[in-house]
Amino acid sequence: MRNVCADFECELVEFNGEHDHVHLLVGFPPKVALSTLVNSLKGVSARYLRKEYDSHVREYLWGGHFWSRSYYAGSTGGANLTTVRTYIQGQDRPTR
Template identity: 25%
Template sequence: MAHSLSKLYVHLIFSTKYRLPLLLDSFRSRFHDYLGGILRELEVPAIEMNSEPDHVHILFVQSRTMCLAEIVQEVKRSSSIWLKKVDSSLENFYWQKGYGAFSVSESFLEQIQIYIRNQREHHRKISYQEEYRDWLHQYRIEYDERYVWE
């Protein structure tokens, strides 16, 4: 085959360091625009994204030429720099070291988009930590609780 073709959907979840509620509504829309710009530059089309004060969800199409770890590293690096500039109280802002990335099938895409869109409502019922554990269990990812939270 002469061309390399792929379409892999990824649901990425990552949080602020120590899950501090630092992602404020006052700059939320601009933050999402900025994240979208980072992903466009990486040629990683964002399908849906949302943030809560302590974490971010992004659904995107995986790059054919860039590995997931590189994408996450650049999204977190660039957005951290932006956040430190947008609000002086965030001069010591950091993302947690890790992240969760989950594959999404084409047939489940719309459900994940709705799920991400409705984060505010969702988190009235369940905490970020409970949500993240649920994802890990659904995808049968083994983990050590000591190393998941920082």
């Protein structure tokens, strides 16, 4: 995730998740199209996970796909980044 963000001149500030989704706090410049960044993050991570852990992740695929097509993006606006970072860190890490 960090390498993909760097390729887009973005900063992966925080990363965590639960058994069925992940949370990323990413700082990115206005020139980056969010949909392009998300598609790249999903594509690269899916290829990596399938390559490294294929037998394990195979049972969790959605119709043959590692990620669903949807995503949620929200702006932190004026929120304190420490507050957002703490929220993400408080999520359960995937255990499977």
